[in-house]
Amino acid sequence: MKDSYTIERECSNCGSKEQITVSRREVAFELVDINEVVGKNCNNCSASKFITYYQTPDLDFELLKEWATNPELYLMGQDEELLLADEKYLDNILNILDNVSLLDHKRNLLMDALCVIVYDNTIEDNQQKEENLNQRVIVELNKRREKLKQADEWIMDYIKEVVYPQLELTEK
Numbered sequence: 001m002k003d004s005y006t007i008e009r010e011c012s013n014c015g016s017k018e019q020i021t022v023s024r025r026e027v028a029f030e031l032v033d034i035n036e037v038v039g040k041n042c043n044n045c046s047a048s049k050f051i052t053y054y055q056t057p058d059l060d061f062e063l064l065k066e067w068a069t070n071p072e073l074y075l076m077g078q079d080e081e082l083l084l085a086d087e088k089y090l091d092n093i094l095n096i097l098d099n100v101s102l103l104d105h106k107r108n109l110l111m112d113a114l115c116v117i118v119y120d121n122t123i124e125d126n127q128q129k130e131e132n133l134n135q136r137v138i139v140e141l142n143k144r145r146e147k148l149k150q151a152d153e154w155i156m157d158y159i160k161e162v163v164y165p166q167l168e169l170t171e172k
């Protein structure tokens with residue numbers, strides 16, 4: 001897995017671009033501010049407004065575990081559960097839910113991410129939805145009812161409306 005990622009900023013005034021290279025961990029947790037590295041002002045026109053672009057990192061088990069157990073760490077972007085709602089993270093998410101003593105808040109976000117995967121693979125708009133993936137995550141959610149209950153208030157209503165009817169929310 002590569003460990004070198006680019007952060008780029010583009011000057012809103014003149015369009016001039018500057019880049020820095022950071023590690024996967026640094027980009028995943030937004031630990032480096034490009035403006036602190038290359039200076040507050042554009043090197044070309046001295047303006048101070050920029051659009052910043054981050055390469056999205058692949059989160060491996062160690063990074064996810066670090067995030068799940070450290071209250072200081074946030075995943076890049078605002079909607080952590082949307083970033084995590086990806087099949088490529090599913091095994092690591094389940095592993096962490098079951099084997100890591102993680103923070104309540106992070107556990108709720110992981111449960112939310114599982115619901116988002118089911119949502120994404122149910123709705124009609126998604127042309128690439130995968131029934132197998134959907135069924136697999138439904139099974140995993142059913143196994144973790146208690147955790148889902150604890151995450152309930154984190155999960156958006158429009159997600160619940162689509163996902164909950166597909167689950168077995170009470171023990172048979």
Ligand SMILES: [Zn+2]
Binds near residue numbers: 042047
């Ligand atoms: Zn500029």
